[in-house]
Amino acid sequence: MKIAVCVKRVPDTETRIRIGGDGASIDEAGVKFIVNPYDEFAIEEALQRREKAGGGEVVVVALGPDAAQETIRSALAMGADRGVLLKTDRIPADALAVAQALAAELKDGGYDLVLFGKMAVDDYNHGVGPMVAELLGLPCVTAISKLELDGGKGVAEREIEGGVEVAEFALPAVLTAEKGLNTPRYPALKGIMAAKKKPIEVKPAALGEARVAVTGLALPPDRKAGRIVGEGPDAVTELVRLLRTEAKVL
Amino acid sequence: MANVLAVTEQRDGALRKTSHEVVWAARQLADAMGGTVDALVLGAPGVDAAGAKLGEVGADRVLVAEDASFGRYSPCGYAGTAAAVAKAGGYGAVLVAATAAGKDLAPRIAARLAAPLGTDVTGVAFAGGKVTATRPVYAGKAVQQLRFDAPLAVVSVRPNTFAPGSAAKAGAPSKVPAVAQARVVVREVKAAGKGKLDVAEASVVVSGGRGLKGPEHFALVESLAKALGAAVGASRAVVDAGWRPHAEQVGQTGKTVSPQLYVAVGISGAIQHLAGMRTAKVIVAINKDKDAPIFQVADYGIVGDLFEIVPRLTEEIAKAKAG
16 A cells, blocks of 8 residues: 655644744744644554555655755654655745645655645645645545545545534545544654655655735734632622623623 | 625535625625625535525525535535636635535635635735735634735635624525536534534633543533533643543644633643634633633633532523523
8 A cells, every 4th residue: 555645844833923024924943843733643544554454655745845854754753664855945825836746746656545634733724635636636535533444445534513424435535634533653763763764855846836925924912911800619600790791791 | 896606505405604604704805896796505406495595694696506416515526516616707706614614625626726725714805906815823823914816716714703794685596507526425424412512613612621630520511511502622631631522622733713702611721722712702711720821811710629610600600591
């Protein structure tokens, strides 16, 4: 089974955001970067599928700057076989431009599965995965929390408002992972050492034309200072009164 | 002059609330663009009845695409149909609600139209001849302004953000061809507990955190949620600990919510949690630590033992609601 996992280098979720000098991006000074958390579920799923199939290859594909090699290296340390970096100094805000570059790389790769995280925790777009599927003309189920594969067919579950959809598809397919699909492994020391020797191919990203311009980035307005209504259960009566008469939400 | 296509969403033949929101958002945008609003209804034969009231929230026309495979969400069928309608019609924007289905559908429509995409936006406008959008990024830790440099943009709008007003438009129905495509078939929808509210869509949310000390104590949160008619949410700590399902997680690796009222029970307020709920209209926090960061964003706080405070609050809310 040959599986591609597309990963993104993103700021750690604990990052306190500062706005950069251009007023349209974040100040990256001192920011720790990590593998997009949702992508870790995709990597883990790929590794388990390869193990179950008793062989195959897991290829990690990242689009981003040189530093995204570290992101790929983290996936290799978990157990992926090799990496491809589609290099661009700046990841465009246009998801379609990114999807076009990834689709061009994946098109003739002979992959049975192409996996993504359901979204990146920086731009919150949840766009690139299904776009790649559409560009490649492949079935796609997004935000899956359960997956069963049997021969050339798959069944995936995805959470919707107030329920779960059960979707059938045929391989090859594109799937995007929701948290809870599995429990990602921590790389063992042996894996980290081995990852250093695994190949990463670097080539320029064949990005599509970027037609989404980020014209501004700002911190959200501060919430006005709240107040402590009181201490202990005796404050409840006053809280309920305030919710009723002042906030008018009851 | 360009028109706006609003793609609506039905479940079991009835339009979802977000459909009215997306048509209303389309109305605002179309008025700015000097165009009209077409609302697209996709469903099994007979679904046309569901679109009857869309004129009241701003649709000039209601386009109905019926197919036997459209009863449940059909990713490629819906995307192909919406793209075909959009190609035929001289639209400047296609709007979709950023629901579970809409988040899946909007990128597919954009890819099929080779159009730029903006997802989960909280504002959409028309300026200098271009569609622009405002959207939270980094789970709401920052707000981004986007401009779409193309004649047509696909935009998904965040649920609970575009509260529909009323318009007196014709909402004249007409049929459009359905383009069925079954690359993915939704064979079943398993319902969560009956009447269970989704945390991302609810107008009131009660969330619990580590302060509850164990999964069995979530009953306190559930009782309060029931009294308030609220959905139950959870912090990442308790989801990671396996106390609660991920579907309930609020925060940067969970859901971003904007309810009218958010009650945080035993949640200290890690930065990635605050990011997910800071746009709630009113925030109430109950925590034993008066220095917990949650109190910095809470409109109303009570410091103390949640095991004493929450049952009392549940009781008084129930009383207040009954009276």
